[in-house]
Amino acid sequence: MAAIRNGLTAVNDFFSTRVGRILFFVVLAAITLFMPVFFQAAGNVFMVRIFALVGIYVLLALGLNIIVGSAGLLNLGYIAFYAVGAYAGMNLGFLVQELLVGLEFFGEAPENWSYWMLLPFAAIPGVVAGIAIGAPVLRLRGDYLAIVTLGFGEIVRIAITNDIFGLTNGASGLPGVGQTVAPAAGQLWARENLSTGNFIFSKDLFWYYVIIALVLFTIFVITRLDNSRLGRAWVAMREDEVAASSVGVNILTTKLWAFALGAAWGGIAGHTYAYWVGFISPESFNFMESVLIVCMVVLGGMGSIPGVILGAVLITAVPELIRAIATSPALSGLLTPEQAAAVGDYRFLIFGGLMVVMMAIRPQGFLPSKRRARELKPVDDTILAQENQQLWEAEHKHDSDSDII
Amino acid sequence: MAMLEVNNVTMQFGGLKALANVDFRVEEGEIVALIGPNGAGKTTLFNLLTGIYRPTEGTIEFKGTSLIGKKANKICIMGVARTFQNIRLFANMTTLENVMVARHTRTRATPLMSVLGTRAFKREEEHTVDESRKWLRFVGLEGKANELAMNLPYGEQRKLEIARALATEPSLILLDEPAAGMNPQETASLTRLIGKIRETGITVLLIEHDMKVVMGIADRVSVLDFGEKIAEGKPEEIQRNPKVIEAYLGSGAEALMAEG
Numbered sequence: 001m002a003a004i005r006n007g008l009t010a011v012n013d014f015f016s017t018r019v020g021r022i023l024f025f026v027v028l029a030a031i032t033l034f035m036p037v038f039f040q041a042a043g044n045v046f047m048v049r050i051f052a053l054v055g056i057y058v059l060l061a062l063g064l065n066i067i068v069g070s071a072g073l074l075n076l077g078y079i080a081f082y083a084v085g086a087y088a089g090m091n092l093g094f095l096v097q098e099l100l101v102g103l104e105f106f107g108e109a110p111e112n113w114s115y116w117m118l119l120p121f122a123a124i125p126g127v128v129a130g131i132a133i134g135a136p137v138l139r140l141r142g143d144y145l146a147i148v149t150l151g152f153g154e155i156v157r158i159a160i161t162n163d164i165f166g167l168t169n170g171a172s173g174l175p176g177v178g179q180t181v182a183p184a185a186g187q188l189w190a191r192e193n194l195s196t197g198n199f200i201f202s203k204d205l206f207w208y209y210v211i212i213a214l215v216l217f218t219i220f221v222i223t224r225l226d227n228s229r230l231g232r233a234w235v236a237m238r239e240d241e242v243a244a245s246s247v248g249v250n251i252l253t254t255k256l257w258a259f260a261l262g263a264a265w266g267g268i269a270g271h272t273y274a275y276w277v278g279f280i281s282p283e284s285f286n287f288m289e290s291v292l293i294v295c296m297v298v299l300g301g302m303g304s305i306p307g308v309i310l311g312a313v314l315i316t317a318v319p320e321l322i323r324a325i326a327t328s329p330a331l332s333g334l335l336t337p338e339q340a341a342a343v344g345d346y347r348f349l350i351f352g353g354l355m356v357v358m359m360a361i362r363p364q365g366f367l368p369s370k371r372r373a374r375e376l377k378p379v380d381d382t383i384l385a386q387e388n389q390q391l392w393e394a395e396h397k398h399d400s401d402s403d404i405i
Numbered sequence: 406m407a408m409l410e411v412n413n414v415t416m417q418f419g420g421l422k423a424l425a426n427v428d429f430r431v432e433e434g435e436i437v438a439l440i441g442p443n444g445a446g447k448t449t450l451f452n453l454l455t456g457i458y459r460p461t462e463g464t465i466e467f468k469g470t471s472l473i474g475k476k477a478n479k480i481c482i483m484g485v486a487r488t489f490q491n492i493r494l495f496a497n498m499t500t501l502e503n504v505m506v507a508r509h510t511r512t513r514a515t516p517l518m519s520v521l522g523t524r525a526f527k528r529e530e531e532h533t534v535d536e537s538r539k540w541l542r543f544v545g546l547e548g549k550a551n552e553l554a555m556n557l558p559y560g561e562q563r564k565l566e567i568a569r570a571l572a573t574e575p576s577l578i579l580l581d582e583p584a585a586g587m588n589p590q591e592t593a594s595l596t597r598l599i600g601k602i603r604e605t606g607i608t609v610l611l612i613e614h615d616m617k618v619v620m621g622i623a624d625r626v627s628v629l630d631f632g633e634k635i636a637e638g639k640p641e642e643i644q645r646n647p648k649v650i651e652a653y654l655g656s657g658a659e660a661l662m663a664e665g
Contacts, residue, residue: 221520228519228526229512229533236495236506243493246455248481248510248573257516371497374553 005361012367015306036208041199048204054316055211056273061296061312062218062305063265068294069303069372070226071258072238073138074146077153078293080133081126081263083160083285085270088125090174090181090280091167092118097182115184115275119268126267127260129156134259138252153290161282173281174274181278184210207276214272218265219305230257235371299358301365303372310366318354322347406469408433408608409454409577414463416449416632423449425632426463431577436599436609438619438640441629442652447612448490450629451579455487456480467577482510486575488566490582490612496555500546500565503554504537507572511536540568544598560591567598571607578602580611584618596621620644628652 014020039047064078096118097111137148163170175181187206194201225231233254236244245251274280292315300311326335326343335343343350364373411429415422424446431437439447452458454465456477465472472480486507495503512533518526541547544564549557554565563583570578580599584592596618602609613619619626619640626643628636630652636643643649 224520224522225516228516228530229509229514230516230519232498232502232506233509235498235502239495239497240493242457242477243489243495244506245477246481246487246489246493247507247569248478249506250476250478261516374497374555 008362008366015367032212036205037199040202040205043198045202045204048202048208050317050320052204052208052211052276054313055208055215056269056276057293057296057312057316058215058309059211059218059265059269059272060293061300061308062215062222063262063269064293065262065297065303065305065308066222066225066265067258067262068297069308069369070231070234070238071255072234073255073258074142074294075149075259075262076146076287076290076294077133077149077151077156078262078266079285079287079290080153080156081129081266082270082273082289083156083282084129085122085126085267086274086280086285087160087168087174087270088267089118089122089271089274092121093181093275094175094179097180109182111182112185112188114182115271118271122271123264123267126263126265126270129267130260130263131256134256134263138255138259150287150290153287157282157285157287160285168282171282173279175279181275184275204276207272211272211276214268215309222305225261230254234258239375295355299355299365301368301372304365304367304369307365307367307369314366315351319347319351322350407431408468409610410464410466411450411454412464412466414450414453414460414465416446416453416458417461422632424453424460424629427629427632427634429627429634431608431610433576433608434603434606435624436603436611436622438623438626439610439612439629440614440616440619440626440643444631445629445652446632447629448581449632451487451581451612454480454579455485478510481573481575484574484576485579486570486573486577487579488563488570488581488583490585492559492562492566494554494562494566494569497553499551499553500541500557501534501537501550503565504540504569504572505533507569508533508536511574537572540572541565543571543601544568545594560587560595563587563595564598567602571602575607577608577610580609580613582612582614584613584615587615592618 015024036048036051067073067075093114096114100110133152160168161171169176187203190201190206233249236249237251237254241251296311296315297308301307326340407430409431414424414427416424441447453460456475512529514526514529541550544567546564584595599609599622623640626640627634628649635648636646
């Protein structure tokens, strides 16, 4: 245990140095940009999809991190914002595609621009949902807020399953009969112009890069926000609400900003997911997903952008990795195909166990923000313990004195 | 009209009357001390003034506007700042950041402006840092700008809390036992600091147990005991007031004082 803990601390310290940082970013950028190309070239489209999916989860985890990490509000229904974004994206998409028929844009079919035209507004449905749920319930604290958000998540999922306002097509999902999702402009162009020989610039690869661009944009926005008036108010509020309001921070507004901004990224991620996969149904937006995203934030390190990204990557990738290892040829001598499949089925159990171990040895997460780590680590209370000890001794000394007398 | 007028305020917690029909005034430019034995209701009065509690009865007016039912942040915007008896700093923020938070109500940058990094936003941020440093210098913490609040010694934490309160640009500052736990040297420098605060034109209302501080700087002293105001007047008068002596030392003490 201690060895693991020391190892993690050493890794963390190394990444804090200048050389460590540069090396880390170079390797990271290389993997991020070229690994999917490599997989695509090897014909492994499944892995490209996993990469893009990880990207979507990174977006979601970064968004939830504004709510949980920055503002310290536990939200167990975050997936609802993602769902709202996805369904709004699809429905508005159908509308815009119809309106665009017959127009001409830069050589692409006009309806192909619907994704891009809607992207600047993709955050709005999420924000509206965020404010709608946030305004009444943000007076609640801690566990109560968590329970209400959990309920909200379920309400949204059930509403979608029941084809609310006739917009969601119920359990069979969107698009329904007679509806189509247009590919985004650029997707076909990339396929025609960037493919060489056996290498096909696939739809998944195209979306992977779109998602990476959105992740970079998100990191930029969050960094700017953290170093602003609002970011300081978030930290202050998290540390001491009474003191924060006594120096003029409006607690309700500050919480609402966190909720709305977090929800905005749920909306953007949902919109993008809907256009990428081209199909959405209620089962993509269940409670487990909300829990997983909270896990990403907590496991990686609340409030820390690199931490949250790492959390998202690990939680999305580790179960797939366990399955891949179990079914790999290297283990074929040890495991029968049935056993390998069984290990694959148990991957979530193994994964859950790893999470428990993790929380026991490093509750602040893998790469916590410095401030958050201090907040979560109990204050050094040796002085308090000493004081208690002295008090205890003084009392008992008195007892024994009176015994003698 | 007085700057702060508390009329007939009663605060009831269940069966406990923390304050009973208290009348209380603070004039602009004064230093007023609020004293009384533990549990007399001093901090309760502060909490009423800053919107943490709502009085059961009575009125509280600041510059002619009622403070009742206003939220803590609204009251701060109106110009009443405070410190806390049990220091309430943002422990994991640096000294400078603590004071920068207090500029919140005096700055306007929207989140969109900060994301875009507009010139107005940058100018305001610079101004915030300058102002915050100014207040750190004012309380004598300019050398500790980048230290975490939690790592400051006790006396400096108290000073930082005062700097944070001052950075909100108040016209009335409420100090809750600013000298508690300080050594004589620190107490002396705190007394000078309170004098300096008054010189900038800010009215001071303080709760204090250290009579040296109170007698040294207060223009007027009000005494609370068991939720009732038992005396009010100049420090010298209060010192000789038999009711006050009784409240602090018990009955019979007056005779002892007269003999001694």
